[in-house]
Amino acid sequence: MSLSELLGTSFDCGCGRTHRVPVRELVYGRSAVDSLAEILRRSLGQTMPRRVAIVADVRTWDVCGDGTRRSLERAGLEVSRIIVPDRGGGGPVCDDATCRTLVERLRPLGPQLVVAVGSGVINDLCKWASFELKLPYVVVATAASMNGYSSANVAPTIAGVKMLIEARPPVAVVAEPAVIEQAPRKMTTAGFGDTIAKHQSNGDWIVNNLLLGEYHCGFCAGIVGNIEPLYLDHPEDIRDGKPDAIKGLFEALFWTGMAMTLVGTSAPASGGEHLLSHTLDMMAEVRGENHDLHGRQVGVGTLFSAALFERILAIESPVLGGRPPEVDAGFWRVPSVASAVRQQYDAKRQSWERVRRKMADPGVWDQLRTRVAAEVKSPQTIRDWLRRAGGATSTADIGCSRERIRSAILHMHEIRKRFTMIDLAWLAGVMPAATDDIIDLWLS
Ligand SMILES: [Zn+2]
Ligand SMILES: [Zn+2]
Numbered sequence: 001m002s003l004s005e006l007l008g009t010s011f012d013c014g015c016g017r018t019h020r021v022p023v024r025e026l027v028y029g030r031s032a033v034d035s036l037a038e039i040l041r042r043s044l045g046q047t048m049p050r051r052v053a054i055v056a057d058v059r060t061w062d063v064c065g066d067g068t069r070r071s072l073e074r075a076g077l078e079v080s081r082i083i084v085p086d087r088g089g090g091g092p093v094c095d096d097a098t099c100r101t102l103v104e105r106l107r108p109l110g111p112q113l114v115v116a117v118g119s120g121v122i123n124d125l126c127k128w129a130s131f132e133l134k135l136p137y138v139v140v141a142t143a144a145s146m147n148g149y150s151s152a153n154v155a156p157t158i159a160g161v162k163m164l165i166e167a168r169p170p171v172a173v174v175a176e177p178a179v180i181e182q183a184p185r186k187m188t189t190a191g192f193g194d195t196i197a198k199h200q201s202n203g204d205w206i207v208n209n210l211l212l213g214e215y216h217c218g219f220c221a222g223i224v225g226n227i228e229p230l231y232l233d234h235p236e237d238i239r240d241g242k243p244d245a246i247k248g249l250f251e252a253l254f255w256t257g258m259a260m261t262l263v264g265t266s267a268p269a270s271g272g273e274h275l276l277s278h279t280l281d282m283m284a285e286v287r288g289e290n291h292d293l294h295g296r297q298v299g300v301g302t303l304f305s306a307a308l309f310e311r312i313l314a315i316e317s318p319v320l321g322g323r324p325p326e327v328d329a330g331f332w333r334v335p336s337v338a339s340a341v342r343q344q345y346d347a348k349r350q351s352w353e354r355v356r357r358k359m360a361d362p363g364v365w366d367q368l369r370t371r372v373a374a375e376v377k378s379p380q381t382i383r384d385w386l387r388r389a390g391g392a393t394s395t396a397d398i399g400c401s402r403e404r405i406r407s408a409i410l411h412m413h414e415i416r417k418r419f420t421m422i423d424l425a426w427l428a429g430v431m432p433a434a435t436d437d438i439i440d441l442w443l444s
Contacts, residue, residue: 003223003227003251003255004026006021007021007023007024007025007026008021008022008023008024008025008043009021013217013219013220014217014218014219015215015216015217015218015219015220017217017263019217019219019220019262019263020262021258021261021262022152022168022169022171022261023150023169023170023171023172023173023258023261024042024043024171024172025039025042025043025171025172025173025174026150026172026173026251026254027039027172027173027174027175028175028176028177028180028247028250028251029176029177030176030177030178031176032174032175032176033064033067033068033071033140033174033176034067034071035071036068036071036072036075036115036138036140036174037071037072037074037075037077039138039172039174040113040138040172043138043171043172044113044136044171047112047136049077049111049112049113050077050078050112051077051078051079051080051109051110051111051112051113052072052077052078052079052080052111052112052113052114052115053079053080053081053082053106053109053111053113053114053115054068054069054072054079054080054081054082054115054117055082055084055102055106055114055115055116055117055118055122055125055126055129056081056082056083056084056116056117056118056122057083057084057085057086057091057092057118057121057122058083058086059091060117060118060119060122060142061081061083061117063117063142063179064117064140064142064176064179065081065117068115068117068140069081072115080109080111082102082105082106082109084098084102084121084122084125089290090290091121092121092122092125093121093157094120094121094124094125094128094154094155094156094157095156095157095158096156096157096158096159098125099125099128099129099132099156102125102126102129103129103132103133106129106133107133111135112135113135113136113137113138114126114129114130114133114135114136114137114138115137115138115139115140116137116138116139116140116170117139117140117142118139118140118141118142119141119142119143119145119146119183119187120145120146120148120293120294123139123141123148123149123170124148124154124155124156126139126170127148127154127167127168127169127170128154128156128165128167130167130168131167131168136170136171137170137171138170138171138172138173138174139170139172139173139174140174140175141173141174141175141179141180141250142175142179142180142183143180143183143184143187143188143191144180144183144187144188144191144246144249144250144253145183145187145188145190145191145194145293145294145295146190146191146194146253146294146295147191147194147195147253147254147256147257147260147269148257149169149170149173149253149254149257150169150170150173150254150255150257150258150261151169151257151258151260151261151266151269152166152167152168152169152260152261152264153165153166153167153260153266154167155278157281157282157285159336159337159340160282160285160286160334160336160337160340161282161336161337161340161341161415162278162281162282162415164266169257169258169261173254175250177243177246177247180246180247180250181241181243181246182241185239185241185390186293186296187293188238188241188246188249189238189239189295189296189299189386189389189390189391189392190293190294190295190296190298190299190391191249191250191253191295192231192235192238192249192295192299192385192386192389192391193295193296193297193298193299193300193302193386193391193392194253194256194269194294194295194298194299195224195231195249195252195253195256195295196232196299196302196377196382196385196386197269197270197271197273197274197298197299197301197302198224198256198268198269199302199306199375199376199377199382200271200272200273200302200305200306200309200376200377201267201268201269201270201271201272201273201274202221202268202271202375202376203271203305203309203372203375203376203421204267204271204272204420204421205221205267205268205271206368206371206372206375207368207372207419207420207421207424208267208418208419208420210358210364210367210368210371211354211355211358211359211364211368211419212351212354212355212358212419214267215263216267217262217263217268220259220262220263220268221259221268221375223255223256223258223259223268224251224252224255224256227248227251227252227255228248228252229248230244230245230247230248230249230252231245231246231248231249231252231389232385234388235384235385235386235388235389236388236389236390238389238390238391239388239389239390256268256269257269267418271305271420271421272301272305272308272412272413272420272421272422273298273301273302273304273305274298274301275301275412275413275415275416275420275422276297276298276300276301276304276305276405276408276409276412277294277297277298277301278412278415278416279408279411279412279415280292280297280398280400280404280405280408281294281297282332282337282415283404283407283408286332286333286334286337287333290399291398291399292392292398292399296391296392296397296398297392297398299382299386299391299392299393300392300393300394300395300397300398300405300443302382303379303382303383303386303393303442303443304409304438304442304443305421305422306376306377306378306379306381306382307379307434307438307441307442308421308422308425308430308431308434308438309372309376309421310378310379311425311430311434311438312421312424312425312428312430313369313372313373315428315430317365318359318365318427318428319428319429320355320356320359320424320427320428321427321429322426322427322428322429322431323352323426323427324352324413324414324423324426324427324431325410327341327342327345327414328411328414329342331407331411332411341414341415344414344415344416344417345414345415345417347417348416348417348418348419348423351417351419351423352419352423352427355419355423355424355427356427379442383442393443394443394444395439395443395444402439402444405439405443406435406436406439409435409439410431410432410435413426413431
């Protein structure tokens with residue numbers, strides 16, 4: 001069965017659960033925007049809207065906004081337009097204030113459907129705002145830049161802290177190849193970084209499954225296995241914007257995001273490697289600085305994580321006597337941010353103890369090494385993929401000094417309560433000792 005046959009269905013999975021795929025249409029094709037009304041009819045059926053609000057930023061409106069509006073008006077729908085303003089020197093951001101403003105602008109228009117035209121931030125804002133307003137939304141994608149099109153989660157910044165909020169995915173994801181192929185190369189390589197992260201996050205998922213009994217689904221872990229050759233056999237095709245590779249990347253992003261929706265957590269596509277990106281975002285927020293795109297930072301985080309996994313898996317019989325340092329309030333600067341971080345961190349302490357106890361079981365370490373090694377990639381492979389695809393591989397590529405990346409690495413285990421290999425590295429004494437070495441060898 002092909003993945004597209006799963007759209008809009010429920011199915012019994014080998015993991016023992018019934019998975020539901022809430023997105024009903026994934027249309028990646030020429031003239032997809034022209035046939036938007038038809039796609040809405042298929043995905044919404046009886047509840048076909050009369051009033052629609054299109055949400056974009058100035059750039060994404062230029063790319064696809066007018067086409068979307070014309071297509072919907074031609075079908076007799078009443079269309080209004082909302083442009084989310086840029087903030088500071090960059091594009092819009094997804095935070096609580098921006099979402100609130102969007103909800104307040106949408107409400108009086110009385111739309112029955114929200115149409116997001118954009119990628120990361122616009123998609124997240126529309127997912128969040130439409131969830132608040134109990135409206136369906138669809139997205140007209142403008143870049144293969146991240147895996148959030150199909151995920152239920154929004155990852156906003158709330159009071160300076162990077163959070164994960166449960167919302168609802170779109171009913172349809174629509175994209176035109178010409179638009180996605182011509183998106184800024186930086187965005188496409190960000191998507192590439194976000195999608196290869198799954199090789200490492202799957203390692204973290206296995207660690208949590210083996211050591212802490214976390215639920216695991218083999219189907220969701222390997223969901224894009226058949227799509228990957230389209231962009232991983234020749235990563236330079238991503239750099240060169242080759243249609244098949246870009247389509248493969250877009251679909252892989254869609255289905256890795258969907259895997260998170262199917263299992264109800266971010267485990268299939270986000271592990272320790274993502275913490276580096278989230279920490280850099282939070283540091284930028286409290287210091288009033290800029291940060292790079294999520295997926296570009298995630299690509300560098302994936303490289304770091306691969307180098308760290310390699311060191312941990314090389315240990316014959318680890319002694320978990322180490323202890324990650326306490327939350328450094330001065331580093332987080334803003335008291336509310338430090339206290340939110342401390343809450344996450346405190347919730348994780350019991351996992352360390354459970355992991356220590358579990359590791360006393362004979363054979364568990366060998367089992368973990370075998371299963372994780374089969375899943376994760378070497379740092380050589382990750383760097384080779386990123387370089388050939390034209391992605392970011394070094395601290396300088398993502399606009400970071402050595403000192404900044406170093407402090408992000410030393411603090412990134414603090415921000416989430418979920419156990420990852422980063423914690424294991426601290427417990428096993430690999431961190432902090434390996435930090436400088438890995439930066440010098442792999443991130444410089
Ligand atoms: Zn499953
Ligand atoms: Zn991501």
